[in-house]
Amino acid sequence: MTETAQEQAAPATSRRIEPFVASVWPWVHDLEERNPEAVFFGGGVPPTDVIPVDRLRHGSERAWEDGADILLYGEVRGYRPLRELIAARMLTRGANVDPADILITNGAQQGIDLAARVFVDPGDIVLTEAPTFMDALRVFKSHEAETVGVPVDEFGLQVDVLETILDQLPKRPKFLYTVPTYQNPMGVTMSAARRRALVDLSQERGFVIVEDDPYGDLSFDGAPVPTLKSLDPDVVYLGTFSKILAPGLRVGWVASSPRLRESFFNVKEGTDIHNERIMTRAVFHASQGFLDDHIAATREIYRRRRDAMLAGLAREMPVGVHWTTPNGGFFLWVTLPEGYDTDAMLSDATDRGIIYLPSSWFYPDRSWNRSMRLNFSSQPEERITEAMRRLAETIAAV
Amino acid sequence: MTETAQEQAAPATSRRIEPFVASVWPWVHDLEERNPEAVFFGGGVPPTDVIPVDRLRHGSERAWEDGADILLYGEVRGYRPLRELIAARMLTRGANVDPADILITNGAQQGIDLAARVFVDPGDIVLTEAPTFMDALRVFKSHEAETVGVPVDEFGLQVDVLETILDQLPKRPKFLYTVPTYQNPMGVTMSAARRRALVDLSQERGFVIVEDDPYGDLSFDGAPVPTLKSLDPDVVYLGTFSKILAPGLRVGWVASSPRLRESFFNVKEGTDIHNERIMTRAVFHASQGFLDDHIAATREIYRRRRDAMLAGLAREMPVGVHWTTPNGGFFLWVTLPEGYDTDAMLSDATDRGIIYLPSSWFYPDRSWNRSMRLNFSSQPEERITEAMRRLAETIAAV
Numbered sequence: 001m002t003e004t005a006q007e008q009a010a011p012a013t014s015r016r017i018e019p020f021v022a023s024v025w026p027w028v029h030d031l032e033e034r035n036p037e038a039v040f041f042g043g044g045v046p047p048t049d050v051i052p053v054d055r056l057r058h059g060s061e062r063a064w065e066d067g068a069d070i071l072l073y074g075e076v077r078g079y080r081p082l083r084e085l086i087a088a089r090m091l092t093r094g095a096n097v098d099p100a101d102i103l104i105t106n107g108a109q110q111g112i113d114l115a116a117r118v119f120v121d122p123g124d125i126v127l128t129e130a131p132t133f134m135d136a137l138r139v140f141k142s143h144e145a146e147t148v149g150v151p152v153d154e155f156g157l158q159v160d161v162l163e164t165i166l167d168q169l170p171k172r173p174k175f176l177y178t179v180p181t182y183q184n185p186m187g188v189t190m191s192a193a194r195r196r197a198l199v200d201l202s203q204e205r206g207f208v209i210v211e212d213d214p215y216g217d218l219s220f221d222g223a224p225v226p227t228l229k230s231l232d233p234d235v236v237y238l239g240t241f242s243k244i245l246a247p248g249l250r251v252g253w254v255a256s257s258p259r260l261r262e263s264f265f266n267v268k269e270g271t272d273i274h275n276e277r278i279m280t281r282a283v284f285h286a287s288q289g290f291l292d293d294h295i296a297a298t299r300e301i302y303r304r305r306r307d308a309m310l311a312g313l314a315r316e317m318p319v320g321v322h323w324t325t326p327n328g329g330f331f332l333w334v335t336l337p338e339g340y341d342t343d344a345m346l347s348d349a350t351d352r353g354i355i356y357l358p359s360s361w362f363y364p365d366r367s368w369n370r371s372m373r374l375n376f377s378s379q380p381e382e383r384i385t386e387a388m389r390r391l392a393e394t395i396a397a398v
Numbered sequence: 399m400t401e402t403a404q405e406q407a408a409p410a411t412s413r414r415i416e417p418f419v420a421s422v423w424p425w426v427h428d429l430e431e432r433n434p435e436a437v438f439f440g441g442g443v444p445p446t447d448v449i450p451v452d453r454l455r456h457g458s459e460r461a462w463e464d465g466a467d468i469l470l471y472g473e474v475r476g477y478r479p480l481r482e483l484i485a486a487r488m489l490t491r492g493a494n495v496d497p498a499d500i501l502i503t504n505g506a507q508q509g510i511d512l513a514a515r516v517f518v519d520p521g522d523i524v525l526t527e528a529p530t531f532m533d534a535l536r537v538f539k540s541h542e543a544e545t546v547g548v549p550v551d552e553f554g555l556q557v558d559v560l561e562t563i564l565d566q567l568p569k570r571p572k573f574l575y576t577v578p579t580y581q582n583p584m585g586v587t588m589s590a591a592r593r594r595a596l597v598d599l600s601q602e603r604g605f606v607i608v609e610d611d612p613y614g615d616l617s618f619d620g621a622p623v624p625t626l627k628s629l630d631p632d633v634v635y636l637g638t639f640s641k642i643l644a645p646g647l648r649v650g651w652v653a654s655s656p657r658l659r660e661s662f663f664n665v666k667e668g669t670d671i672h673n674e675r676i677m678t679r680a681v682f683h684a685s686q687g688f689l690d691d692h693i694a695a696t697r698e699i700y701r702r703r704r705d706a707m708l709a710g711l712a713r714e715m716p717v718g719v720h721w722t723t724p725n726g727g728f729f730l731w732v733t734l735p736e737g738y739d740t741d742a743m744l745s746d747a748t749d750r751g752i753i754y755l756p757s758s759w760f761y762p763d764r765s766w767n768r769s770m771r772l773n774f775s776s777q778p779e780e781r782i783t784e785a786m787r788r789l790a791e792t793i794a795a796v
Contacts, residue, residue, distance in 0.1 A: 011606045011632065012572065013661050014519045020664035045470055053466040060458060060676065068451040071644035072443055106504055110670040117540070121412045122520055138668050142515070174410065208409045234409065246469035250674040263411050266418035270536050272508040276648040276674050278458065 019141035024134060024361045031350045038350045039379060039387055042357040044184065044243070044330055047378045050298055051246045052286065059286030063278045070281070076265060076274045078104025078253070082284035086239065086253055093216065094230025095237065097255045103264045104275045108214055108240035108252040112136050115175070115210050115236055115254065116143045118263045125173035129157050131362030133184045133212065136177055147364040148173070154324060156180055156190025159197040166205055175208040181225050182215040182329025185362045185373035189225060189327055199231045212238045215329035217295050220303035233257055241283055243330065244295055251275065251283045302330070308381035309374065312388025318395060330377040335370055340398060342372045349394040354387045417539035422532060422759045429748045436748045437777060437785055440755040442582065442641070442728055445776045448696055449644045450684065457684030461676045468679070474663060474672045476502025476651070480682035484637065484651055491614065492628025493635065495653045501662045502673045506612055506638035506650035510534050513573070513608050513634055513652065514541045516661045523571040527555050529760030531582045531610065534575055545762040546571070552722060554578055554588025557595040564603055573606040579623050580613040580727025583760045583771035587623060587725055597629045610636045613727035615693050618701035631655055639681055641728065642693055649673065649681045700728070706779035707772065710786025716793060728775040733768055738796060740770045747792040752785045
């Protein structure tokens with residue numbers, strides 16, 4: 001127990017917070033300071049003018065009518081009518097979920113954290129898509145999981161490659177984390193055949209599927225896609241109101257199963273007791289009799305913006321640049337020819353007025369640096385068109 | 399990778415959620431169902447009629463005036479004016495904290511979890527008081543800390559015993575978790591001399607102090623007690639509006655230090671991004687120009703209730719029963735003579751109309767079963783008086 005004054009000076013933090021240190025967001029903030037005029041195409045949020053603030057405000061006013069009792073502890077799973085509304089919505093995408101199996105969380109981000117806590121011990125394997133949502137990777141690594149990436153193409157996660165990976169792994173993975181619909185970051189959607197194959201494989205090999213579905217309701221072309229949860233009730237499904245209402249509400253959910261619901265209940269209750277109860281009610285009151293129409297209206301806005309971005313890319317991009325064509329959601333994925341480096345290009349892009357998220361952040365091993373995630377949902381068409389011109393300029397200047 | 403169908407049937411959950419399975423709360427719910435007439439003296443919440451629901455509601459109405467922008471992501475540390483208000487309040491208890499070092503959390507329970515994540519790797523030692531807040535123990539164990547209890551007497555944590563324990567430990571503990579003021583569950587307050595000795599010892603031996611202070615503002619006799627944080631800026635301080643406004647708001651905070659603030663920021667941002675932003679503002683608007691008066695009024699209510707409980711105990715308890723005399727907060731601690739078992743007595747107490755929390759839940763090793771935590775804040779005096787009579791009956795019937 002002899003320590004030098006130097007060693008005592010800095011409290012020893014844990015290994016497991018180290019994965020949280022590396023974050024794309026401080027870098028983005030620095031870039032925004034570097035050029036405050038630059039338009040940010042890196043986010044994953046609805047545009048401010050689409051947020052139904054009056055409707056939510058009225059929902060909040062109704063919530064307060066429930067009085068002081070709801071300002072006490074209670075409703076660990078969350079306000080029952082909201083869980084019933086969620087179950088009814090999930091049924092429209094094919095999944096029959098008991099509201100008792102739904103747990104309201106502080107956004108889907110907390111759902112990701114709770115899923116990791118429920119399944120992962122240090123050294124366990126977690127499979128993710130590669131690329132995948134970067135802030136899910138940080139959570140899995142913070143729980144000392146070994147993350148293994150499974151490649152994604154335009155039809156979603158490559159289930160045949162997953163099978164090969166499973167054969168080579170030293171032990172059974174705890175779960176596979178996937179965003180099968182309007183994937184983050186690529187915008188692609190897993191085909192029906194691959195969904196079936198993935199569910200069969202998970203049953204055969206004994207790993208859980210964690211389906212993160214923040215964008216699934218935002219379909220542009222045809223009916224919404226049935227969820228993985230609709231194919232297998234043991235899928236752990238993560239949902240959120242962040243993309244269809246507003247992210248600052250911090251209302252998401254986990255839909256698990258009779259076998260897992262107590263585990264999710266326990267870990268939520270043990271770590272922050274429960275969500276704030278007024279906003280949980282406000283989301284219910286705002287959503288009831290409104291959310292379907294609101295989503296239909298926003299789909300139209302986002303579809304036009306996607307079309308503007310696709311048209312801009314087709315017009316401006318040089319030969320050898322490829323991109324995905326999403327049928328919904330917020331993102332598309334642009335890949336440059338060999339020799340380009342989207343990390344290295346980003347300062348120049350910022351100076352030219354466009355900030356994107358470089359691909360390296362979305363890979364467990366940070367290995368791929370020739371792509372970028374572009375958000376098409378948050379800017380009007382003219383600005384998207386202009387930004388694609390500037391992106392082409394940036395590429396030409398390399 | 400050969401698995402029987404049986405093994406595949408139940409998804410393997412993690413070791414680290416096991417500590418969350420054992421919870422006093424489901425047991426309490428069963429007891430409440432067993433006798434719905436029984437009065438619950440086990441909670442740690444303000445009574446419903448003391449919650450300033452109209453004031454909070456108006457605070458919420460003002461918050462919505464900030465518009466759609468605050469429904470986006472943002473303000474990971476929390477609404478700046480609220481953090482300034484918190485810093486000003488902490489100064490009245492002697493601690494000079496930069497609002498930049500304050501992070502708004504989903505109640506103090508999340509503060510406990512974040513502190514564990516920032517400091518604890520599996521196998522690390524965490525010191526707690528014995529007895530201590532049971533839901534802090536669950537969190538530390540879920541992070542695979544080894545919890546070591548330090549005894550508490552009427553002057554708080556026994557710092558001389560802590561010194562002996564430190565000499566015997568195989569390695570330096572990461573932190574000591576303490577509720578020094580109106581302690582949970584005993585209601586005692588650490589003396590000024592012990593506070594000084596504890597801070598000196600933590601600096602000498604190189605462990606962090608995590609000061610959980612949910613009740614510190616609720617002083618009954620004289621001025622509020624200066625915090626441990628006032629003696630050492632490196633103390634990690636956990637605060638909450640749960641006990642002075644309402645627990646359902648889920649607004650608490652961590653006050654750390656320039657050296658630790660980034661770690662707390664990162665782990666909050668990584669796990670649930672940030673608190674819900676409307677309620678964070680509502681708490682600010684409701685508190686400004688009101689909270690001091692509100693706290694002063696509630697202190698009077700709680701003091702009268704404490705007096706009623708102390709008088710009832712003095713009148714009703716048989717020889718050999720002892721209890722603490724808290725100068726603030728919500729709880730006192732009753733200890734029965736040798737041979738009694740407060741776990742075993744609880745069903746009979748429930749049938750006689752009083753539910754308490756048995757002491758075993760508050761010890762890392764569950765070893766002490768002759769005490770109980772009684773909450774005096776949530777019931778009117780007459781009911782407290784009657785309950786002490788029934789408690790005496792229960793003890794006499796053993």
